[in-house]
Amino acid sequence: MDWKMKEVVLTVILAVACGVIYLGWSTLWIPISAIVGPMGAGFMFGIWVIASPIVAYIIRKPGAAFIAEVAAAAVELLTGSHFGLSALLIGVFQGIGSEIAFAIFRYKRYNLFTLMLSGALAAVGGMIYHLMANGFGYYTPGVLFTTLGINIISGMILGGLLAKVVVDALAKTGVLEQYEIMKEQRKREIGNENVSGM
Template sequence: MNNWKLKEIIVMSVLAVVFGIVYLAFLPVGKLLVSLLGPIGYDFIFGIWFIVSIIAAYIIRKPGAAFLSETIAATVEMLLGNAMGPIIIITGMIQGLGAEAAFAATRYKRYSLWVLMLAGIGAAIFSFVWGYFRSGFTALSTPYIVSMLVIRMISGAIIAGLIGKTISDSLAKTGVLSSFALGKQIRKERSVS
């Protein structure tokens, strides 16, 4: 983080705190879906728990933004009362690594919608592998497990990738991110058109 600016650290941290609260707020929604659909219920909205990693990386565009923002958000979620306790921090780190892998694969040079969606898919895959061993998915049938993974990957792509991009672009268009990489890109695109 030696090449990070203070404002980037602050924005990433603020985003992480906000989404740590959002993550905690979505737990009852997930529990409702599980009560209606079974274990697969969470997978429909699982992308919400990856979104800060996509938003922070897209705005800041520096190595570690996805991982750090997700880790901080999970820590905030734990401090606010997530019943999982400290293990949620490891979960956040794993999700952040999954998103980070997509940005690292482009050497932190590409932030198109497709890369953002791949980051959401990466977070989904990493989190699913972690959940597979931690949550007893082995007791479920193979087709059900595959369905869970596919739905979680779609959720990661759509909720974290697409909606994360939409939120970030909307923020950038207001001008509040004008001194960040995304804000500069939006300004450049406006001057060309």
Template sequence: MFKKWLLKDVILLVFLSIFFGGIFIVSGYLFDILTIILTPLGLQAFANEILFGLWCMAAPISAIFIPRIGSATIGETVAALAEVLYGSQFGLGAILSGLVQGLGSEFGFLVTKNRYESWLSLSANSLGITIFSFTFEYFKLGYYAFTFPFVIALFFVRLASVYFFCTILVRAIIKLYHQFKSGGER
């Protein structure tokens, strides 16, 4: 039924979260550069959407390496906490965003019966992250002030970003991990 959490699971989850917190900090600089580039075009809101999937990778990676119910939510939330402790420009709000992203990921995995590494499960994870986080940020970031077509465009760019980073890239990372683990067989 439910797998029991072991100390090694907790240690690995914290390690992954600290690692991804560092990635999130670096991606904040990419966000700033992209915002500067897109602002003269009136498209600065897309900077967040283009990079959004990068900020969500801790959830599916945590769920795959620690296949326990709750690991996606905890992993993403602790990674956001690590980001804040590193000095995130997004402040404490990043923790709440991490929780919402983790819950979206968790929902996607639960819907597919926790088949963490399958294309279907990773795709459901990406869809869950996108729907949960976009709904949350629609109000948090004031997307309701934009026209409907602009909001739809933001949603689909976020979905593409999350699918790329949290399905395609995560799947590639896991495949490389399995190859490395098995001695690099070809």
């Protein structure tokens, strides 16, 4: 499925915006993790994967979730993330996880469930990266599953749910009129009118 120039431009704009947010969130993570510990700070995880569901929800094309997350992670890295290269590498794994959620439904379902699943699978992807980078011995089973559980919940809420809230708010302003999200909405409205008019 070919991408239109306006979709590429919007993806770049949103990825840059999310990347800057990721950087700020990473900076905020340092004092919070010092207070509650890295596992406790896992509730912050979801913001780091919000680029995927936001862009995928608007563009609705294969690869959108993956490209958005990797691009946002690259922006975070290039703007000085203290996580260094790992910011980009974990972005790749999170992007793959997020993309899988949309691929499962053959890129035809972009409802709240799919967006939240995107955030959850991004958390799984992120944990896979951590296990590969740190080794299985780095975590006790309890810490591993607790951290994963917190990240999944955060990914669902701060990633998927918040993405839907943000995009729906943007859609109401009219700035997304030329994108797939609004085209699909108009199709549904026409279908509902035809049914009610029968």
